[in-house]
Amino acid sequence: MMPSSHLLSLRGAPHLHADSAVPRLMLHSVIALLPVSVFAVFLFGLAALATVAVAILACLLAERVCGPRSALGDGSAILTGLLLGLSLPPALPLWMVAFGAFVAVAVGKHLFGGLGGPAFHPVLVGRVFLQAAFPSAMAQAWVAPLAAGRATELPATSLALPFLTPDAPYDGISGATPLSALKAGEAGEPLLSLWLGTVSGSVGETSALLLLLGGLYLVYRRVIDWRIPAALLGSVALFSAVLHAIDPERFPAMMTALGSGALMLGAWFLATDPGISPTTRRGAWLYGLAIGLLVVVIRQFSGQAEGVMYALLLGSALTPHIDRWTRPKPLSEGVEE
């Protein structure tokens, strides 16, 4: 029979909702990162596994300590930990990994007001903190890819006691990442292994190809705005092609410039974070363009071999201004009937 009026529930329109929710966005991002994570473990063995696991655990711990109880479930802490773990050198002492992850969430996220608050990506805050605090470890904690015994033992440096320098020396592969090798004037890696990722580098920044696939998955799932990576990679391609044309000796070719895993990770997974990127479509283009330009400038005209991290930080500082410039003009005509 008919319901009586007093049982009716009242709620303002709309009564429909799209199938998008913050935890779902986080879940898809994690899924998109799985291939490169698996590949990282294959490439670097236990070292990669431990780095990522410790980063995630430390992020969860920090979230539990600093955040509201409900926030643990939204998946953002796991994603932060995963991204941070993937962006670190594999043999970094695990206490540094945990320290950086804690800083990322406690300082980078909750000091800025929690989810949606930070003006800078928490992962970048954690990464930059580690880079600034422990530059020599960050510059040396590399391991060779596909090393024997990687599946059964951790690098000695990973197990350094908290706050102490590891007893064992770092492997210290010369020119740890392909780009820094190029910068130092050494021969570059072949283009194919550069893209496939069978090179030395950060845990999850070796395979540009897998990161690219993950990014495309996110675009397909409508989790990220495709304009940002398109503009970012496009502008890196454009500016590096121009430089290469001017002086092929000094500047690497376009495909080499694009084949950096750090660039891919930044373009698809960090730059697209909704909190640090502009809200409008025009803004997204400008934002990607600016970061791409910064990447090329920092790589080629500063001491850094890889400029993605700092370019992203600078780019996200631009975001509020881009948002103001590209603020949409409301339509004026009446719209009813």
Place this chain on the structure above:
Amino acid sequence: MFGLRPAFPGGVRLPAVERHDSDALIRQMAFASLLRLPLRQHAGAASVAVVQPGDEVMRGQLLARAEADTAVPLHAPATGRVVRISAQPDGDGAAVGVIELAPAAGDTQEEITGRPLDPARCSPDELLRAIGDAGLVGLGGEAGSTHERLVRARAGGARVVVINGIEGEPGQARVPALLLRHGPDVIQGLRMVLRVLQTERSLLAVESHDGEAAGKLVQTVGADCGLTLRVLPPRYPQGAAGLLLRSLASNGADLNRAEAVVFSLATIAEIGRLLSRGWVMTDQLLTLSGDGLDKPGNYRVPLGTPIAFALAEAGARGDVERVLLGGPMRGKAVAGLERPIVKATTGLVAVAAGSAAGVPEPMACIRCGDCVTACPVQLHPAELGLLARRGENEAMFTDWYLDRCIECGCCSYVCPSHIPLVQMFRAARLQQRRLQRLAGEEVPA
């Protein structure tokens, strides 16, 4: 895609609409034992009752006279007796007179017949007067006096009549019913409007799922009154007139926005249906939908029918938890089922318990900008939401143009954090209106 693109900014793509044969069905709804007829059923001034309690009235007889320009006359939906005339609160809380009419049991309920009009033989003024006398209002949602609208359109030099054949809300199926069952009425109505405006050019806009039905209509009868068809890709809220005109213009329609006047398909069909038979407006074509109904579909519902009665007729189940006037995107949830169906009602949705449950808790804004992309009038809902939370209503209007919000609900629909954006905006605008009313009342005092 395929050369078609919705060319207003933003909007959302709702789940695709599939049409069935049953969508074209129109069922006549029986009379309830008591019809409650508010003296104001549309967006405009109330009319003035011309009957007394106890009067016996015939179906189609005038019950209330329009005195203001924006008012429309009200006619008896059924032969019966006026039981009572009282002041009752309407949906917004203002008091309005309500005529309560008890239909005579066992009456054949035939429509009293006035003079049928033929657009080819009447003068524009004659037609215009007849439209006014029939008590017609816009049936697409805006619900202003159709007479007044035509008068304004004629004064404004409207040259093109755009028939808005786009459902205002998801779940509604009035358009296929009108196209397939009321084709001749649509054509008659169009002829009358063209004659009133003394122009030749007209255009029918539908979304692709109704393209086939509209094509048939235009092919069979449309050609001789200059009606062209435009099929647009579906996108909510394309039914809003201003957005529809933008969409048409960028889909290649030769259209000067200043010269166009938009009427909903339902209004045009109703003009044709009523005037060509000499009838007046006594009922309303509605889609009753929602998972709480066993017999959803299109119904012709007498004005004044209580919502509870209409739902029961459509086979409402016991677990209906929420009832919406209109549709799921903009519809108001009703608090009392005794409220009547009126001229402004465009649809009725009965939501079963369970499907409406589990409204997710709002989370913090992650500044994703989805709402900015979705807003069809290019406001900045995220920023507005922030201001609303801080209670800075003033700035919402002065700096962020809240007065231009059409409350389509797209922002709330897309928000991944489930922030009730449009709900907050509605509250802010309500408060703003109250403040303005207060200020306005103080001036003469």
Place this chain on the structure above:
Amino acid sequence: MADAGMISEREDGVERLRLGFWRENPILVQALGMCPVLAVSNTGVNALTMSLATTFVLLSSAIVISTIRGIIPRQVRLACFVLVIATFVTLTDMAVEAFALELHQALGAFLPLIVVNCMILSRIEIMASRQPISVAALDAIGMGAGFMLGLVTLGSLRELLGRGTLFGAQVMPDRFEPWQVMQLPGGGFFTLAALVIGFTLLDRSLKRWREVPA
């Protein structure tokens, strides 16, 4: 004798000494003189030298200004203050350069920049130009000590975490991994923020502790 505008109620010198050190601490409460605070607080020795130099300039300027406060015309008082302060800064700069060149190089431009340390100018304007020598001097000592408290704490912390040493002596374990960021200006910002938080909490709990017996 003094211009009417310069006369104000005589303050209690001992009270000023206490206030400057704690409740009105120039770094931790008033956040004055941030430029040298962040730039030269990377080691304890630098911080100590800097705060000694600043205290010396503040104290000498306060004494001189307080002495001649009766003859300084109101209209040009700022010019006079800056002249006196700049003189003492130059003297200090030259002295440090002569006796400790390495320190002088470490402190760089920040030694001369004591001239524009807003703490000094504000103390001169608020106290020294209106109070007798004894009060002005006690105030300057209090403020200088407060400045030293903040700066040396900051410097020691940064040195400890950033180098594992304290005033040059190794205190952390041998294999301690220094946090290089502490030696950079960014680390100065972090540490200062943490220090201000810590100071506020400490002050609050001290107050509560004091109120309990009462």
Place this chain on the structure above:
Amino acid sequence: MTEQRGGSGLASVLRIQGVLVAIALSAGLAIALVHEWTRPMVMAQRGGLLGDAALEVMPGAASYRIYVRSADGGLRPMGDDDTPELFIGLDEGGHIVGAAVVGSGMGYADVIQLVYGVDPAAGRLTGMRVVASRETPGLGSVIVDDKDWVDTFTRIHLPFDGEQNLRNLRVRSNANHEQGEVDAISGATVSVVSVTRIISSSLADWLPILKAEFDELSGGDRG
């Protein structure tokens, strides 16, 4: 607000000026006195830091003389207000044994100041010491701390092309010191390149002067 308390307008202005001038004069006097007193100490210290480094990069030198470039492009002994630019090293017997040049330029973090020893006659470097730098500790700071690397500068020959024009020093891993190549250090690319660049550009300036003046100086010394 108008100022009336100081008596008539003119008197007031005079008083203001008088006080200002008096304070300024005493300040100037104080500064002059202290300057006179500290100047010799400062000069002694300044020469000291660079001079110690200079002695280290000139093998066999026991003392030195300090020169700067004069306006006409030649050399003159350092005056009171000059900063040292060139050290000429003398052995126990007062014979000239080498030259050390002060160079500076931008490094990774800040300006790097260094002293390098050069033997113009033999066409080789005799050593290098970084005097002031703010390179990242643990990374760029190897240009100070890495003794092995610093020592390689005693073995590096100046690179000349076929026409005896000086080429720039270059950084390479597995460097050939005979060809004017400097070893690269992983992780300290910028600092190493900066040091190399500073020496290269300084050499380009100084080598012609040294060649021209060296004989004259040594001749004068012997004579």
